[in-house]
Amino acid sequence: MSRPLACAFLALVLGVSAAPVFADRLHLESGGVIETADWWIEDDKILYRSSAGIVGIPRSMVLRVEPAPLVEPAAAPGSRPAAASRTSKAKEAERLGRVRALLDDGKTALGKGDFETASGYFFHAMMLEPQAYAARVQYAFCEIQLNQDASALAAVLDGLVLRPDGAELHELLGDLKDRDENMDQALRSWRHAFSLAPNDRLREKIEKGERDLHLRRNYEFARTSHFNLRYDGALDEAIAADVSEHLEERFWELTNVYNHTPEQPITTLLYPDQAFREVTRAAEWVGGIYDGKIRVPLGGLRHLHRGAKRVLTHELTHAVVHSKSRGRAPRWLHEGLAQYSDGTTMNRVKQAEVRRRLAALDDPADWEDDEFSYPLAHSLILWLEARGDFSHLVWVLESLGEGQTIDEALRRVYREDRAGLCRLWAADQLARTSR
Secondary structure (H helix, E strand, O other): OOHHHHHHHHHHHHOOOOOOOOOEEEEEOOOOEEEEOOEEEEOOEEEEEEOOEEEEEEHHHEEEEEOOOOOOOOOOOOOOHHHHHHHHHHHHHHHHHHHHHHHHHHHHHHHOOOHHHHHHHHHHHHHHOOOOHHHHHHHHHHHHHOOOHHHHHHHHHHHHHHOOOOHHHHHHHHHHHHHOOOHHHHHHHHHHHHHHOOOHHHHHHHHHHHHHHHHOOOOEEEEOOOEEEEEOOOOOHHHHHHHHHHHHHHHHHHHHHOOOOOOOOEEEEEEOHHHHHHHHOOOOOOOOEEOOOEEEEOOOOOOOOHHHHHHHHHHHHHHHHHHHOOOOOOHHHHHHHHHHHHOOOOOHHHHHHHHHHHHOOOOHHHOOOOOOOHHHHHHHHHHHHHHOOHHHHHHHHHHHHOOOOHHHHHHHHHOOOHHHHHHHHHHHHHHHHHO
8 A cells, every 4th residue: 555545544544633623525435534624636646635744545536525514613702693604605605616617627628638637627626516417427528538437437326326317427327338348238328318318429329339239149258468359259269369369469569669558458349241331331441440449340261361460450559549649649640650550551553642642732731621541641651750750650649648739749749730741741742753
């Protein structure tokens, strides 16, 4: 047990008598209570002042904060009771004002995609006012984006006790059950949420979940160190084992290259070709999808050939990039990096397509506006890597994960925003046609 946790434990067991008369009560997941008039949040910890000094405990250990009672000490003889009442109302108004300010700050951070900062604001608001429904929903949403499923689940379940008809909480519970590979319970929660507040987003989740559940009733399940693997029972078990081995090998390579390890196991689904199309509604040319889970059609495969390995590596790269960037990497960066990692080559035909497409544009910064081009995304990544080394691209992902926009991240690393870099890249590519 760490020293801060040990201090907190002793304070609970011994009962710190030095707690102030009017103190907030921090209710812990363990059932214990800490009383303190001075607490604050730093990163993923709650710090509070006690007789033992400043103590820190993980945010996830605190279920809720019970604000100090708005009661004044006994009035002195001759004083007016109304004064105490006015003081109590003023304190209550101040507390609610703090909650509203935290919600506003959280929404601002969330609008920028800074889930970590937003989570801190929403958590603080939720602790000050457990009935603040919006704070609880947004906090759980942010924690899911940060792959902190345990803390998100605690907030959702506690919230459903306070508000059983909270549609958003039921939807988030479904999302968490889906991530935990419990589709039956996920569908139950999504359907209940839909009955409370129907919308297209929920309808799509339910329909996709029903298709998925129907198709994998007879699927086999295997778990490795970093993957939950589900595959059609008709697939040779030896091939499933080869897939697991390949994913684990590439996992270690990619997490080393990207200097990042996803915190949650990565669910990988291996479908027959037709089942893959039915579940994902993907076009015929699509060889795999990452939508929070790796989905790959491997029906009829007799051995894990180079093409299948390339697809698995490609989709696994999406999973790592998504996790490191906190879901903020744009499509061109995702697809360019996935091709870089899966061994795709930039041959002459692709180079010619890149130059033809760029030459037809008035502004190369608009290259994504019409039809997305995988060769162009790959070419841009190769050009960026040549300007420094691959670690610069990793730094861009890290900056995105810290909440920066893509332009801010690129300026931080390359001293140019996306538009400026695209113009420099296009000029370099087109200059090669005249050489």
